[in-house]
Amino acid sequence: MKGNKKTKTRRLTVKEVEENEASASGDDTSSNANDDTVTEANCEEVMAEEDINLKMIFKEIKDFRKDNAQQLKEVKEEIQTINARLEEVEDRVSGSEQRIQTMEDVMGELLKLQAKLESQLIDQEGRSRRNNVRIYGVIEGEENNSPSMIDFVEKLLKENLQLPPTLNLHVERAHRALAAVPPDGAPPRSIIARFLNYKVKDEVLRKAWQSKGFLWKGKQISFDNDYAPEVLKQRQSYMEAKKMLKQRGIRFQTPFPAKLRVFYQDRVKLYNSAEDATKDMRERGFPVTVYKPPETLLSRIKKLTWDTVERKRGTPLHPETTRQAAPSSVKERLQQYRWEQA
Numbered sequence: 001m002k003g004n005k006k007t008k009t010r011r012l013t014v015k016e017v018e019e020n021e022a023s024a025s026g027d028d029t030s031s032n033a034n035d036d037t038v039t040e041a042n043c044e045e046v047m048a049e050e051d052i053n054l055k056m057i058f059k060e061i062k063d064f065r066k067d068n069a070q071q072l073k074e075v076k077e078e079i080q081t082i083n084a085r086l087e088e089v090e091d092r093v094s095g096s097e098q099r100i101q102t103m104e105d106v107m108g109e110l111l112k113l114q115a116k117l118e119s120q121l122i123d124q125e126g127r128s129r130r131n132n133v134r135i136y137g138v139i140e141g142e143e144n145n146s147p148s149m150i151d152f153v154e155k156l157l158k159e160n161l162q163l164p165p166t167l168n169l170h171v172e173r174a175h176r177a178l179a180a181v182p183p184d185g186a187p188p189r190s191i192i193a194r195f196l197n198y199k200v201k202d203e204v205l206r207k208a209w210q211s212k213g214f215l216w217k218g219k220q221i222s223f224d225n226d227y228a229p230e231v232l233k234q235r236q237s238y239m240e241a242k243k244m245l246k247q248r249g250i251r252f253q254t255p256f257p258a259k260l261r262v263f264y265q266d267r268v269k270l271y272n273s274a275e276d277a278t279k280d281m282r283e284r285g286f287p288v289t290v291y292k293p294p295e296t297l298l299s300r301i302k303k304l305t306w307d308t309v310e311r312k313r314g315t316p317l318h319p320e321t322t323r324q325a326a327p328s329s330v331k332e333r334l335q336q337y338r339w340e341q342a
Contacts, residue, residue, distance in 0.1 A: 104301055111298040118230075125228040126257065131172075131201050132226030135191040137219045140181065143191075149174040153193045160214045160221070161207045169204070170196035192226055227257075234258030237274035237291055241281060244288050 135153070146152035153174045157163065174193040182188060195201035208214075208223035215221070227235065235258045245252045245262060253261040260271040271277035274291040281288050 104304075107301060108298060111296075111301070115298075122228050122230050122257070126231060129226040129228065131195045131198050133193050133195070133201055133205055134177075134224050134226050135193065135221060136224070137213075137216075137221045138188060138191055139217065139219060140176075140188045142217075143176075149176075149191070153191065156216070156221075157204060160216060161204065161211065163204065163207060167200065167203065169200060172196045225256075231257045234274075237293075238277060240288055240291070241274065241277045244281065244286050248286075 135156075138156070143149050143152040146155065150171045150173070154169050154171055157169060163169075172194045174191060176191055177189040179189055195204070205223055205225070213220055213222040235254060237258075238254065238260050241260065242252060242254075251263040255261055255270075258273075260274075260277050262269050262271070262277075269280070271280065273293070275293055278288050278291045282290055
C-alpha cells in the first residue's frame with residue numbers, strides 16, 4: 001500500500017511539472033509579444049519628447065541670441081557715449097594744461113621782473129644808506145647823559161678814534177636801531193649815525209677798521225656800514241666761511257653788496273655767493289658745511305612744471321590701444337561667451 005501511494009504521488013508531480021512547463025512556455029510567448037508592443041510605444045514617446053525638447057532648445061537659443069544682440073547694442077551705445085565723454089574730458093584737460101602752462105610762464109616772468117625790481121630797490125636803498133655808519137656795542141641808555149644823540153656820537157668818536165683835530169664830523173642824524181629795547185643781559189641795539197659828507201664818513205670808518213674798534217667802559221665797540229636788511233642777510237650767510245678763514249689765518253674781504261674775496265696762498269679768489277664759497281672751501285679740505293640757500297618761489301614753480309603733450313582731436317593718448325578696438329574686443333568676448341553657453 002505504501003509503495004502504491006508513493007508512485008501515485010510521483011506521477012502527479014511529473015504531470016504538474018509538465019503542465020507548469022507548458023503554461024510557462026505559453027506565458028513567455030505572450031510576454032515577448034507584449035514587450036515588443038511596449039518597446040515601439042516607448043520609442044515613439046521618446047522621439048516625441050526629444051522633438052519637443054529640441055524645439056524648446058532652439059527657441060531658447062534664439063531668444064538668447066536676441067537678448068545678446070540687444071545687450072551688445074546697448075553696450076556699443078554706452079561705449080560710444082563714454083568715448084564721447086572721454087574725448088570731451090581730454091580736450092578740457094589739454095586746454096587746462098595749456099592755460100596752466102601759460103600762467104606758469106607768466107608767473108615765472110613776473111617773478112624774474114620782481115627779482116630785478118627788488119635788486120634795483122635794494123641798490124637804491126643801499127645808496128641812500130651810503131653816508132650811514134653803524135656803531136655796535138654801546139651800552140643802552142649811555143646817550144641819556146648827553147644833550148642829544150648827535151652830541152653823544154661826536155664825542156664818542158673824537159675821544160676814542162685817532163681823527164684829525166681839524167676834522168668836522170658833521171653828524172646829520174643819529175639814533176638807535178628801530179627795534180624793541182632788549183632785556184637785561186642781551187646785546188644792545190646798534191647806533192646809526194648819518195654823516196653829512198661821505199668823505200668824512202669814509203674817513204671815520206677807515207680809522208675804526210684800522211684800529212679794530214676800541215674798548216669803551218669795558219665793552220668792545222665796532223663799526224660797519226649801514227647795509228640794507230636784504231644785503232645784511234646775504235652777508236651773514238658767509239659767517240661760517242669767515243669764521244673758518246679767521247681760524248686758519250687767511251685774509252679776506254667782503255666787497256659790497258655780498259661777496260667774499262679770499263687771499264689764498266696760491267691765488268686770490270672772489271666768490272659771489274656763500275654757496276660757491278663754502279663748496280670751494282669744502283673741496284680745498286676746509287671742514288665747513290656747504291651753504292644751501294632757501295628755495296625761491298621761482299625754483300618751486302620750475303620743479304612743478306610739466307611738459308604738455310600735443311595731440312590732435314580724435315587721436316588716442318596711447319597709440320597702441322585704439323578706441324576702435326575696444327568695442328570689437330567686447331563683441332568678440334560676448335560671442336565667445338555665447339558659444340560657450342550654447
